[in-house]
Amino acid sequence: MQMPEPDRGVISRKREIIAALQEILPQESVIYDEDELRAYENDGLTAYRQIPLIVVLPETTDQVSQVLQYCDKNSIKVVPRGAGTSLSGGALPLEDGIVLGLGKFNKILETDFENRCVVTQPGVTNLGITNAVEHAGFYYAPDPSSQIACSIGGNVAENSGGVHCLKYGLTTNNLLGLKVVLIDGSIIEIGGKHLDSEGYDLLGLMTGSEGLLGVVTEVTVRILQKPASARALLLGFETSEAAGDCVAAVIAGGIIPGGMEMMDRPAIHAAEDFVKAGYPLDVDALLIVELDGPPVEVDHLIERVNEIAKTHGAVYNRVSESDEERARFWAGRKAAFPAVGRLSPDYYCMDGTIPRNKLPHVLTRMREMSEHYGLGVVNVFHAGDGNLHPLIMYDANKPGDLEKAEDFGGDILKLCVEVGGVLTGEHGVGVEKRDLMGSMFSEVDLNQQQRVKCAFDPHSLLNPGKVFPQLHRCAELGRMHIHQGQLPFPDIPRF
């Protein structure tokens, strides 16, 4: 993976930069010792590592503003970092860049039950928000599997999802406000406790911008009251086609479950070996369908989904009779990643989205690719919204294996785009999918996205090397080549 050419001048000024940062921050918040820096050398995409020049750990918005202003004036690159769980290398450091860690922004600032929102600092974990409000029966809906570790600021930057996003939306649908520091140090407040924005939707634009547009120092999220009850169905099918048809039929039947997850045979076996969730082992595809709401609704819908499943070839079905049993159904799915980790020294988690009805085709092609590359693949799948998580198994100690896994992964993602889907559903582009962007977007499309970047960060100092395969200078992107259009257009109708 090619990263932007490090700026030797900046690297040689390391001492001076440390001194300047120590003027802004307390001594212990500026980290430059090699051993301590090592803790920041990678995120969840562990195949890539780079020791950063310096790490800073500010704790106020004002400090963030001063650090960014200093970096902007001195042309120093900055990589924002939350909890470092990104699976796309979004928080991968740069040799000539500062990592700006938000770990000290770890306080919840306000819980407002009447307006159903929480104002929090970005370093608070996703689950930390739910923990702060659950005594009153509330929760924060988006639930990435990494929720005990990942930060809400990281969730905003990646627009993270989770199994319950089918019904309750992604991060972007659950945000009300942000405080953002731009690279020039200016502080911008977006949204608040009210809905919608007065001008352009900066809240929507910031969400999923992967740390390239600004540093988020405060987040206001919407909280919901926990559903009165929930039950889950475990459904087994002889083919993934049948399972896919069942998913389509449930949705066509007007039912949007709280969650609807699919696992293929290898995933079922891996999970069952690991956590003994009680999954059937003689099926090719397993669906977990969760319904939530008042008990009358849940019972009614469980019945209906069960009927649909039967007419769509379910050969196994079980309904949870208690919350413990429901938790057991989920335990296997939730442990799918570590379960695969037991089968293979390393695995590489992909994240494409496809139109759901393309699933059988994509699974067949994936099996062919698996043979071609000689690497196993295990599939877990947010079936309700078409988000695939193929886990490619490889051995990093075997020369060439990682490259093979990456090529395999790239082929899967290109296939997703080919069938009308996208490169990444929730993990972000980062460095990982950067060079595949051209398979989904034209150069014109990508240049327009970079012009948006230029509006926030004209010298491309915030998280450069991520998302865009090629960096253009903003001045060059801003240039307009004026074509002489003529009027009257003979062929354009007028009234």
Add this chain to the structure above:
Amino acid sequence: MSEILRPENPDQLVELVNWAVSEKQPLKVTGSDSKDGLGRPVQAQHTLSLSAFNGIRLYEPEELVLSAGAGTPLSVIRAALQEKGQEMAFEPPDLSVFYGQGNGEGTLGGLLACNLAGPRRIKIGAARDHFLGFSAVTGRGELVKSGGRVVKNVTGYDLSKLLAGSYGTLGIMTEVTLKVLPVAEKLRTVLVYGLEDAQAVSTLSKTLGSPHELSAAAHLPAAAAAGFALPRVSDAGRAVTAVRVEGPEPSAVFRCEALRKELSALGETEELHGKNSQDFWSKVANLQPFIQASDQIVWKVSTAPTAGPGVAARILAQRKGQHYYDWGGGLLWIGFDPAGIDDDGGAAIVREALGEAGGHATLMRAPDALRAAVPVFQPQEAGKAALSSRLKNAFDPSGVLNPGRIYADN
């Protein structure tokens, strides 16, 4: 009236924008001009109509996705969805009568460009939350696409969000894709009579914070209720507070009963079923209280729900008007009678009253001259305004697309 240019395909549209740029001829971008009354009046010699970008390109009900030309009439979209028991879940209001120019309900592109949403906004989001992808011609004369046809997508910046609510100032959408959802099997509305604003909104807050999963929550003071032309509402002679539940029949019925029981402690209650229930929320969405007095100046105020009644009281203490609340109190609609030529339409009063509470106020309906004279949209703080104009510049450096529609200098 300026001439209307009607390109028939993206190539012609690109050519047209190139001409506009090279000849410095700004364009007024329209679908069917149904929302001409919303936003600042655009000063442009030439009007561009997207009516040729018409037609549903893809609709896969079991995938919950629909793509259509941006100029497709909303009536066509609604009819296609209805046939499959689906809808645009954000409940787009039909403002054709409110604006009253006889241009119909408008087009899909226009709806997205204004990011409108009805009462269900509090549960399911606005147009922005259902807008998955688009193709558009920017003010640079380039056809760009963004997003896709799937809900889970974080590939690149979410430019759909940026275009939603951009009032045609960033790009001219040609084709758009949105997420659609099944219509709920049953809906029920519970009414409580006679609550004061503050008590009503605090009740709505409490109820929205219950597990009953409300899909709408509104409060009509007596005067607003009187204009509703619906049994049990216009004849109530009192304020009407309303909450809605939707879902499978047993669930809607159960929650309706539970809510009625809980709310009856506060006052007399009623239920609306079926068509009455539907009509009630359409009227809330379509600004029924301001239909009769069509010359009334109307403001939309979005604030924290609990701040709603305070803001309303501060405004009404200074200028007589009519008001009601949607979104659990967080959306305040206020109408004033016009008051002569020096009138700022209440802009100073409304924005001052909003002050501390936070949020924004939009002048939704007023004569052109007034909408040209006072800021229609909430003025932005300097840093944000500068960023907004850099964004405008990134898409439309020559300022040919709907100049001045949102802000006078943009």
